[in-house]
Amino acid sequence: MPPTDADRVLLVGVQDFGALLADLASDKFYIMAQFKLIDRATGKKLWEKKIYERTDFDGKLQDMQAENQKGLKVGINKVLEKITRKVVADLRLARI
16 A cells, blocks of 8 residues: 555445436436455454445436536536445444
């Protein structure tokens, strides 16, 4: 690990991410990641969890082209914010 002043380090391994197109429902962004919190000094694993999250996309992904990157960025940010809130909640429940 690189040098840092932190007591703990959160490692994130993104295993899968992408988008799902739907005809009758909202298109979706999704992400699956493995989170591991380790003690910096000892290397001991303090917490580990695999999390899958998805969120509805505003509009249709098929309509998004290179000239409309803002819509894609908003969708990706929404799914990242959801998974971050879930990790923070899980860490609080684990009292870490």
